[in-house]
Amino acid sequence: xxxxxxxxxxxxxxxxxxxxCYWLVGDPVLAAVTGLVWGxxxxxxxxxxxxxxxSTGVTNWRSARWIGLGVAxxxxxxxxxxxPSLPISAELRLTLGLLIFGTGLLATATATLAExxxxxxxxxxxxxxxxxxxxxxxx
Numbered sequence: 522x523x524x525x526x527x528x529x530x531x532x533x534x535x536x537x538x539x540x541x542c543y544w545l546v547g548d549p550v551l552a553a554v555t556g557l558v559w560g561x562x563x564x565x566x567x568x569x570x571x572x573x574x575x576s577t578g579v580t581n582w583r584s585a586r587w588i589g590l591g592v593a594x595x596x597x598x599x600x601x602x603x604x605p606s607l608p609i610s611a612e613l614r615l616t617l618g619l620l621i622f623g624t625g626l627l628a629t630a631t632a633t634l635a636e637x638x639x640x641x642x643x644x645x646x647x648x649x650x651x652x653x654x655x656x657x658x659x660x
Contacts, residue, residue: 527568530564535557535560535561538555538619539555542619546613546616555616558623559626562628569633569637595625599625602621603621
């Protein structure tokens with residue numbers, strides 16, 4: 522994805538998710554925060570995929586187990602933690618689930634970029650490493 526499209530995509534996602542949550546629940550703060558975490562999370566995920574493509578794929582069990590545990594925890598919180606047994610409306614339950622999933626997306630993206638930088642990668646560079654990109658296109 523071109524770097525110029527990453528933030529508009531995130532902004533559009535934030536607007537759509539935030540508007541949908543506001544339409545469902547009518548709470549502007551919950552809607553804005555939910556839209557914001559989805560938009561920033563998606564934009565940072567696109568950044569990680571562009572600058573460190575290997576960081577977005579699971580290559581071995583050692584890293585996959587931690588990613589799986591994180592995803593399982595997020596799903597558990599969103600689907601079981603915000604359960605139908607709570608005395609809240611279905612719309613609020615859906616919006617809270619979206620907030621949890623979006624926060625998980627944002628957390629995973631920031632953790633990926635932090636690990637890329639820790640290993641000396643290109644997490645904050647403005648241009649991808651051309652040698653890495655050329656080598657990957659050959660494979």
